[in-house]
Amino acid sequence: MPNQADQPAPFWNIQRKEALAFYLCIAPWLIGFILFYLGPVIASLYFSFTEWDLLSPPKFIGMDNYVKIFTRDPLFLQSLKVTLIYTFTYVPLDLVLGLLIALLLNRQIRGIGLFRTIFYLPSVLTGVAYVVMWMWIFNPQVGLINTLLKYVGIQGPRWLLDPKYALWALVLMSVFQVGRSMVIYLAGLQDVPKELHEAASIDGANSWERFWKITLPLLTPSILFNLIFGMIMTFQSFTNVYIATNGGPLDSTLFYVLYLYQKAFAFFEMGYASALAWILFLMVLVLTIIIFRTSGKWVFYRSETD
């Protein structure tokens, strides 16, 4: 401890002063937490029990919004289905591809920096411009993908304009941003001690065995991180679909948050939208807790072996 003064201890002793300093330092966050997190989350729960169009004051209607959502709202079911399909295809793809690319990029070979740059670049370019660019790439007549398909004699689908393909087009578009999870894996790979691999080699393990027995277990924390962040992110997908399809064609890409946005800011059904938001909040919370609970069984922390 710094500053050991031997004066008689006043009320504001070293510990209390330090605690005061701590609370002063974090005060902005604490205030922000109440104003922008805790307050809104509680307010949103309250709104979810009301009917409110912003013009007249909110009217308390109990569970009506929730009852309607679960019993008489086909669009809720559709948006949930779309979001779940997207999450359960995109997240595994992202986890596996990100790992494969990271493994390739973890080799000490010439020019590796350039390759890392290229694979990561699309991840930096999120947002509207990136989506507009991809809408052009998906153009049925002269877009990049169908042009390439034509070279090999395949007549490509109408992608974003076809209800059967639109969602997969959105998955494909996001897969190119695999660099986001790739860098997490790369960071994890740099922490895999070389000695472990060397020792295993001496014991006669081939590279396949070393991957399964050493690299992969040591990467499980990175996998857990990517799994949770990937899931939270996909459940909230909004910009890509708002720009690319706005939910169409035929609601085939009506993502949950897009539906919520339409309810709140196009139809001004604030109470109903708040109920949708809380259902999403609880779903993500429960899924996250389940993943964390089961992670004890498959996530391996290095400190456990030390």
Add this chain to the structure above:
Amino acid sequence: MTNSLSKSQPTNWRKMFWDAVVYAMLIVGSLMFLLPLVFALTSSFKTNGQIMEIPPRWIPDPFHWQNYPEALTYIPFGRFMLNTMIIAVGAITGNLLSCTIIAYGFARLKAPGKNFLFMLMLSTMMLVEPVRIIPIYIEFSKLGWVDTFLPMIVPAFFGSPFYIFLLRQFFMGIPQELEDAAFIDGANRLQILWMIIVPNAKPALAAVAIFNFQGVWNDFLYPLVFLHKQTNYTIALGLSFFRSTYSVQWGYLMAASVVALLPMVIIFFLAQKTFIEGISFSGIKG
């Protein structure tokens, strides 16, 4: 070095073979990742006639660079850029100020309840954004902040969990002795923060600024909800408006998209290390 295992001839051949395989995969992969960007770029130099040619020409002939001046004057692109920059500067200032102080508290000071508050802060990173947007919209519209940049700037002055976390991890790596020495010399906490921590944490502060710029530049939901007058649009919102209005003029759209993507590409190339290694010093591995 412990590399006493003499490399025998066969393993060398094997290594060369695998390196060749890896190179082949990396080259094919990079082409796949670059092609969409190249395709958009070349399309931006084509007239509306050239762009619809079947099969498309990979290299525009002739180069039609006029898409750029035309697209950028069709809509007030300069204005949108300026608006986005104002928000970015405001938000980055707010985050650098607040997150530095907050992170210092979490990194260095002892107090009852600190661990709980830190966990609470981390858990807010997992909160789904849509659950906050309606009350925040109502909160800010009551304050008369609709159609101002304040909803995108003011919250930054209260810190952002991810940046606080990132800075806190970095601050913890700065030797405590530096601070102790200054403390003995009679410096107070703010002086220590300013004279010891900040100069030693420049890479982390730069990372916060860069990530925050990226966040502002790409943000769509907040501008969409809060900005209604066209003169207030950000670049993302302006481009979205442009897309729905001129949806068939792909040459223009590609030119506008290239311009909108360019700042991020430039920043990425200037600060590659921050992007690719920024994650590792934040210690996010699980």
